[in-house]
Amino acid sequence: MRQATGEILVDTTGPGLFEVTASVRRWVEAQQMTTGLVSLLCRHTSASLTIQENAAGAVRDDLVRWLGRIAPEDAAYAHDDEGPDDMPAHIKAMLTGVTLSIPVMAGAPALGTWQGIFLIEHRHVGQRRRIAMHLIGA
Amino acid sequence: MRQATGEILVDTTGPGLFEVTASVRRWVEAQQMTTGLVSLLCRHTSASLTIQENAAGAVRDDLVRWLGRIAPEDAAYAHDDEGPDDMPAHIKAMLTGVTLSIPVMAGAPALGTWQGIFLIEHRHVGQRRRIAMHLIGA
């Protein structure tokens, strides 16, 4: 049994889902473990992680629009120092979560056929986002 | 220290919470580890996992109804090829999440007294759903 740690950098370009499946898969495969658990942590409070549909781009647009409706920028927030998209970004990060742990089987994350791993950017301005990775297995 | 992997199949019958606590517990106990971490991945984008109240059935009905209100079928979605319940199903899966990692203590998942593990079906038509399981421990 052994462990590995790594990091993925994602340069976002505003609100949206940015797929990291290939990066995670490549890193896991490079560790050459057959079975294990890979855990991801998005190290930010205005971006988050989700496992979602990897085929239809319209799904991702709908998800972003829906998040915009559920946590609108024009609601009254006590915290508004960092602009109207800041507090909605925190709400969206709380709802979708910043951690994921995915079983590794046959040397790769055991995702379903239509599942991809995405970082969700919730701020208007693109950012460099960091995802910490941990793998344990054999 | 060692690992085990497994799978649970859940045949759903439309929207609802389907309890898998007993299946998870039985599988964990069969691995005969005293301490560890059990991780679950629902391998779909229109079903998800949650830890919720295991006693009152009315709670589960209320959760399903509330999800139906928050992600309504009659909203305007760009993605609607697969029917009016498809995009709401993706939203609900994003909100509730498809991964869980639960500490194992004294040979069983360390759930609280009132906690059960549930697969949530978000589509109208029942499906065969797959949950991948990973256990690491000793």
Added chain:
Amino acid sequence: MRQATGEILVDTTGPGLFEVTASVRRWVEAQQMTTGLVSLLCRHTSASLTIQENAAGAVRDDLVRWLGRIAPEDAAYAHDDEGPDDMPAHIKAMLTGVTLSIPVMAGAPALGTWQGIFLIEHRHVGQRRRIAMHLIGA
């Protein structure tokens, strides 16, 4: 490679985010592992866990207010035996989740600069809440 288990008790005082970052960090550091994965389980169905902004208190107030709007007490719920705040509490726990798994690097949880770990109390009356902890690593 080895494991450790532990528990954090949080005495809440009504709805709000209660920070447990220091307790988690202290416990992880006491186990003296350089690299690993720490997993938390909130053992309740009306309280939950989130990783959120650790600086501005107004963010936490806004999060609680937003949860109150999205899962209002005056909606019609089938389950209302335990008071008007009970069913909304279950909804909020489902949305935010009761499990977290965080990579440990350099002997500590690899949180981002602005990230803290919080228990969210969703009931009006303060409770003693239990968080089960599991650490695996070396």
